[in-house]
Amino acid sequence: xxxxxxxxxxxxxxxxxxxxxxxxxxxxxxxxxxxxxxxxxxxxxxxxxxxxxxxxxxxxxxxxxxxxxxxxxxxxxxxxxxxxxxxxxxxxxxxxxxxxxxxxxxxxxxxxxxxxxxxxxxxxxxxxxxxxxxxxxxxxxxxxxxxxxxxxxxxxxxxxxxxxxxxxxxxxxxxxxxxxxxxxxxxxxxxxxxxxxxxxxxxxxxxxxxxxxxxxxxxxxxxxxxxxxxxxxxxxxxxxxxxxxxxxxxxxxxxxxxxxxxxxxxxxxxxxxxxxxxxxxxxxxxxxxxxxxxxxxxxxxxxxxxxxxxxxxxxxxxxxxxxxxxxxxxxxxxxxxxxxxxxxxxxxxxxxxxxxxxxxxxxxxxxxxxxxxxxxxxxxxxxxxxxxxxxxxxxxxxxxxxxxxxxxxxxxxxxxxxxxxxxxxxxxxxxxxxxxxxxxxxxxxxxxxxxxxxxxxxxxxxxxxxxxxxxxxxxxxxxxxxxxxxxxxxxxxxxxxxxxxxxxxxxxxxxxxxxxxxxxxxxxxxxxxxxxxxxx
Numbered sequence: 273x274x275x276x277x278x279x280x281x282x283x284x285x286x287x288x289x290x291x292x293x294x295x296x297x298x299x300x301x302x303x304x305x306x307x308x309x310x311x312x313x314x315x316x317x318x319x320x321x322x323x324x325x326x327x328x329x330x331x332x333x334x335x336x337x338x339x340x341x342x343x344x345x346x347x348x349x350x351x352x353x354x355x356x357x358x359x360x361x362x363x364x365x366x367x368x369x370x371x372x373x374x375x376x377x378x379x380x381x382x383x384x385x386x387x388x389x390x391x392x393x394x395x396x397x398x399x400x401x402x403x404x405x406x407x408x409x410x411x412x413x414x415x416x417x418x419x420x421x422x423x424x425x426x427x428x429x430x431x432x433x434x435x436x437x438x439x440x441x442x443x444x445x446x447x448x449x450x451x452x453x454x455x456x457x458x459x460x461x462x463x464x465x466x467x468x469x470x471x472x473x474x475x476x477x478x479x480x481x482x483x484x485x486x487x488x489x490x491x492x493x494x495x496x497x498x499x500x501x502x503x504x505x506x507x508x509x510x511x512x513x514x515x516x517x518x519x520x521x522x523x524x525x526x527x528x529x530x531x532x533x534x535x536x537x538x539x540x541x542x543x544x545x546x547x548x549x550x551x552x553x554x555x556x557x558x559x560x561x562x563x564x565x566x567x568x569x570x571x572x573x574x575x576x577x578x579x580x581x582x583x584x585x586x587x588x589x590x591x592x593x594x595x596x597x598x599x600x601x602x603x604x605x606x607x608x609x610x611x612x613x614x615x616x617x618x619x620x621x622x623x624x625x626x627x628x629x630x631x632x633x634x635x636x637x638x639x640x641x642x643x644x645x646x647x648x649x650x651x652x653x654x655x656x657x658x659x660x661x662x663x664x665x666x667x668x669x670x671x672x673x674x675x676x677x678x679x680x681x682x683x684x685x686x687x688x689x690x691x692x693x694x695x696x697x698x699x700x701x702x703x704x705x706x707x708x709x710x711x712x713x714x715x716x717x718x719x720x721x722x723x724x725x726x727x728x729x730x731x732x733x734x735x736x737x738x739x740x741x742x743x744x745x746x747x748x749x750x751x752x753x754x755x756x757x758x759x760x761x762x763x764x765x766x767x768x769x770x771x772x773x774x775x776x777x778x779x780x781x782x783x784x785x786x787x788x789x790x791x792x793x794x795x796x797x798x799x800x801x802x803x804x805x806x807x808x
Contacts, residue, residue: 331653332353334348335698336693337369337373337693339365345693347372347692352654352714357652357714362692366396369426370427373698374431374660375391377436377701378390382443386398390448392410392427392450393409393415397479409450409470410466413428413452415428415452430451433495434497435499437449437702444473444475446471447471448469449468450470454494461516462808463492464492464493469484469487495549496563498552506526507524507526507527509522509580516543520538522534522536539571547565547566550600553600554575554703557606564598565593566596570587572609588609590628596613596614599611599612599660604651607622608621610674614635617630617646619631635801642663646669647660647696648698651705653710654710655710656674657674658698659671659683661696664696668686669685670716671684731748731801732801735793738806740783740805740807743781743783746780746781751772755797756770758794759793783805789807791805
């Protein structure tokens, strides 16, 4: 039996129905208002919603890692607020290990200035204070990665598994959704056991971490955490695929409440060997949900922002998806899907039955010898798409005219030279364009160059299996003399040598002693391209 309670928040009045299950709560409904007083309060409620919906929660992007500015470490701030994109050095990271990337998330307040960030270990405000306390917010799975040499570590260790969401009815509330990740060595599998919902409140300028509880009762796919506002724009939809299944849990996040609706089965199953690390995203008008995968290409679903239901599933294959499928993003007009692999960018035309157009190939090295590749993609408030480099470099790519077909979309390699390095990918943010659209009048101050970047003529290497457990095999053009490759971790430290013998074109490498994580196999002479390796 449920109890009814009236709650007043910022002049917004709701009638709350609280059920007995703390993990699955019922939605909140408007209280009937008939008196003059009620009408006044109703107008205040509309003002509350209007303020929240018009807010720009992604007008500042902050990301980076490390502290030595001379070597281009620290935080970069991309600011879209003043009618022009400004990119500046923001300062050193919290410590030399701290990473703010795709494993974490950031959010702005209603004025468009960043207010909270997380590397999926703790939640920090603008003063770098850990408002979530000293404990790791996701205490299971890979939590040991969060502490390194007694300091806050680089991050939790899994992609697209943490996200901030604003309360669209109460600007003083922010939510954090975060999943753990477990490694099943016996079955060579990854999964999430616990899916957490945390709430954060703000009074004056002070944030407080309120509560945290799990909201799932099934093992989940370990990544793919994203969100989009519902049709009424007063809550958020989150879809979460089950482990090794085509079942999706549907969550509606609204006014401090999580509603888990019935599970829907549709499309192909999410097996980690088939899916890889590819990005999941909603389209800006809410018509689609999609996932970039290695085996199947793009998994595309129709989506209903009123019910949260998926429909009309289809898989759209594209060349090279097996070469580490990565980023996925829709154009503002929803006609095109852009996808990246480790070294290629493709445009998929949904008006031409999924026609695939190759936009460009990119793999080079920056001035410090770091690989510059391709990674996750996010839509900017300026109607442009920004493509991560997929490595610890200080270069960011851009798609300047994403509504145009083919090469007219203007994919620009190394479009922005950042003041600090990016830890592979931009932090995870939800689909804000459904709230406010985008503003194409925001000025883009960077010029483009027709000169090809260095490193374009490198020889290709192939790696399998990837992810790897104990051994990897490398294939490459025959070497004319003895040669050495190196394995580098995400901090840029060499962790292992690989010796190639004269005349060889393949080799096996024992990686069993390496800790689980992401590594790069690199050629110090720059003859062979750098490739990414995931050690399980």
